[in-house]
Amino acid sequence: MSHDVLHFEMGAWLMVLAYLTSVVGCTLGLACTLQARHARAPKIRLAWLGLAALSIGGTGIWVMHFIAMLGFSTPGMPVRYDIARTILSAVLAVAAVFLGLLAFGARSRFSWWRLVAAGVITGLAVNLMHYTGMWAVQVKGEIGYHAGLVLLSILIAVVAATAALWFTAATRRLVHRFLAGLVMGVAVTGMHYTGMAAVRVNLDMAAPDPAGVEVFSFLFPVFVLAAIAMAVPICAVLMAPAPGERDEEPPAGTPEPHAPARSGIAVR
Structure with missing residues (x-):
């Protein structure tokens, strides 16, 4: 039978926490992306993009998703998570963001x-x-989806992600970079709750209890590990020169703009 589900069992504050988590991960990831765009060495650029993908895909998307899922429930019925598929979703998130x-x-x-x-x-x-x-x-039982809302969730994510990347490239001002993180957070959180609105659950009272673990069993240690992992890109961003400073430094051997023209007489 079709059954209504709850998305805010723990209260609407969970959506705010999920959004703020996404903003932190996305803002830091976009800052790493900006550093990558101004890096000269290919290996350094890839390293920055790897940190960006870890921040956005790992914290901004994956951790945010499972924080929001704390509010998901089927009243009176257990909800469990397959660990292998959960880990796969994390790997796919980081890898796919890296490609983008x-x-x-x-x-x-x-x-x-x-x-x-x-x-x-x-x-x-x-x-x-x-x-x-x-x-x-x-x-x-089984979980299905409303096709129209699934398509809307895809559109929200693509449009907002494109806008966030544009903000990242369009300006070097800190306030605009933070705005890019806010917009990217909208992409992730808006997509999540639109996708959850598309969920249709058909419960079967005769079905066996689902296998797997409760979300609380793995989310807390993952959240701690994510916080520790975020220390790496945070330190990298804080220690790196401001984006664009490298471009302002003249390459080695290039005369200063105000240097006098050489006329065959050595200038000492």
């Missing part, structure tokens, strides 16, 4: 087609993580 950021952050020069490609891939990465994470959800 690679399209955008591999070059310092702005390109509209790169922005659009990165926005589409990154937005789809949000959806990939969400629906893979929902694949891990086990209930006494």
Whole structure:
């Protein structure tokens, strides 16, 4: 039978916590992306993009998703999570975000087609993580989706992710970079709750209790590990020069702009 589910069993404050978690991860990840765009060495650029993908995909998307899922329940019925699928959703989130950021952050020069490609891939990465994470959800019955709301969730993620990346590239002002994180947080959180609104649960009272673990069993240690892991990109961003400073330094051997023209007489 079709059954209503709860998305805010612990209260609406959980949505605020999930959004703030996403904003922190996305803001830091976009800051790493900006550093990547101004890095000269390819290996350094890839390292920055890897940190960005870990921050956005790991904390901004994956951790946010399971914080929000604390409010999901089927009243009177158990909800469990398949650990292997849960881990897979984390790996896919980081890998897919990395591909999206690679399209955008591999070059310092702005390109509209790169922005659009990165926005589409990154937005789809949000959806990939969400629906893979929902694949891990086990209930006494089956979970289905409303097709129209699923498509809307994809559109929200792609548009907002593209806007966030544009804010990241359009300006170097700190306030705009923070705004990019807020917009990216909207992409992730808005997509999540739109996707959850699409959920249709058909419970079967005769079905066996679902296998797996409760979300509380793995979320707390994961949240602690995520906080520790975030220390790496935070320290990297704080210690790195401001974006664009490298471009202001003249390459070695280049005369200063005010240096007098050489006329065959050595200038000492």
